[in-house]
Amino acid sequence: MSGKVAYINARVVDPASGLDTPASESGGVLVDGTRIAAIGPGIFNGGQPADAVIADCDGAVLAPGLVDMRVDFCEPGSEHKEDIESGSRAAAAGGVTAVVTLPDTDPVIDDASVLEFVARRARDVKLVKVFAYGSVTRGAGSDEIVEMGLMKQAGAVAFTNGRNAVANAKTLSRALKYALAFDALVVQHAEEPALANGGVMQSGELATRLGLPGIPREAETIMLDRDIALARMTGGRYHAAHVSTAEGVDRIRAAKADGLRVTCDTAPPYFALNELAVGEYRTFAKLSPPLRSEEDRQAIVAGLADGTIDCIASDHFPQDQEAKRLPFELAEFGAAGLESLLALTLELVHNGHLELPAALAKVTVRPAELLDLPVGRLYAGAPADLVLFDPDRPTRIEPDRFTSKSKNSPFDGRLVQGQVIQTVVDGRTIYTADD
């Protein structure tokens, strides 16, 4: 772990500082031990340090390791689907060096002891940096707010009820208000549960043809309207998770224009797929929120391009075969996402919607800023959390080769561009691609 590594011949991209240097032998990143010692063009003008190992990056992109603000590692409680170790390995393979796990595990992360369990397991596994949300309310379903202050002290980076919406308006308004004392962000699964209840895919022609109960798009809009009003009322920091509809993007855009402390993210399925992926009852495309229409997908892309949508999260939600090999209505929601996050984010670049630094900002510095995490940036003195990737290499998403315990990807077989070559956490290489 000690010793120096000189990364040369890399296009170094740091969205936080705007740094984007062409590959050269005289510039790059110098890592000393666990931290970055120097970065930028010309740092090796006087030659690389004699005591450094030279890592020739061959023109690939060197960027901050990805920060994934929403994953489920299913531990404690559902270790047969994923655990902190397998999830961390999947993250490493995806170029992700920091994750934030959801609290709706079993038991729910609603007090400091469960947080400490997750932290201890992550320390033992010692791969990527594992941060955790605390739940907003006890059991992630009650109306009793958790000990936000104590949990924040114990390491909770923000508060969310995970895949359950905080349905009670009074509870959410109290949570938003109380969280102000600790400058904590409240993250909401913005879906009106009574309206969505029983639905398994987006309402509309396809659901009608398939004979499946639908979830109307208004389930998202109604919740966002209400929540934004509460954010306005309380002045609290509100973040909408996985926004999926055109109207949802509009609501967030308007709230931001009004100066409210409202942010949001989306996940690759919502900018790279639409409801047609459900096809003939493909349960891998059963997601929450559901895949929407093509117009929605385009609006999500536009929201990413104009900055309305701050972040991209993988929404990694592993499901074992038994949970997915069921009739559509009975199958579980969710998709494994960590190992396809980078390539799908790069689609936005290849399709001309975002420049590379802007796209990377949504999976590095933006989530780090929102959650106040000491990661996602490259500067002298910063932890050496890096991803080296070839942004152009054609590849195919092959869930069978996923490192994750679960292989449930709606992107099965999709042709993409972009391949992780190496992942580094605190100066230590934790993943290297086979070829």
Place this chain on the structure above:
Amino acid sequence: MGIQDLSPDEITYLLDLSDKYAEHNRARGPKYDLMRDKILINLFFEESTRTRTSFELAGMRLGADVINISVANSSIKKGETIVDTAMTLNAMHADALVVRHSNAGAVALLSEKVNCAVINGGDGSHEHPTQALLDALTIRRRKGYLQGLLVALCGDVAHSRVARSNIYLLQTMGARVRVIAPPTLVPSSMERLGVEVFHDMRAGLEDCDIVMMLRLQRERMEGSFVPSVHEYFEFYGLDYNKLQHAKPDALIMHPGPMNRGVEIDSDVADDIDRSLIREQVEMGVAVRMACLDVLTRERFVTAK
């Protein structure tokens, strides 16, 4: 698996063949031996006396050995059971399988796992193809044709697989379809299926040749979908008063089992001149014979 996959020629062929079987059955002709030494399994994850008996009879009339398996212990039917059941059935070397399940797509899922012909006996709110075929046969025998007819589907369209299969079939064969139901029982984007939607039954029945009633699942009646049976019958139950808005020779159909006094008045249901309900049951056996015949002639690996 569904009517959606069938072309007009395929439908016509099945109806012609069914017609032949209908005549044979009506003349009390002897049993066929087309399926002799073949095994037909009726696998019902959801109770149904009518459809199961009809398939059972159809199989027997063709000379098959028929077994009924009821997995209808109505606790949650885990899909694991479906896949496991498929494995078990493979080991039994069935030649044809009729499957009914309460979840849309479940029959297709099962058919991927077994290596014999599978007939969809109704899956959730998705399709019920043999019902649509028998309805079409019943209409064709009475009217002589399907093209250009105006058919009204009335009632609980939202939860009805019969409605979906009938819409696909009738449209494929050139008939026009109307849907008449309270707005809460019309699924979203219904008009995208090419049907006209009416919420006023009298207006909807205007000029109709066929009035096809759908069963109202009474368990879904209370509260959220329809306030009460009483109100439902008042506005959407078929009685002579409403029927007079349809064509004078309009025929009445119902897939059964009927809720008399809920969606249909007893007098109308039993009207010998206008009600085809009993004939529908009769045609059911013929249609199912035709389907079994076609699907077991050659050993298809997967049924379509």
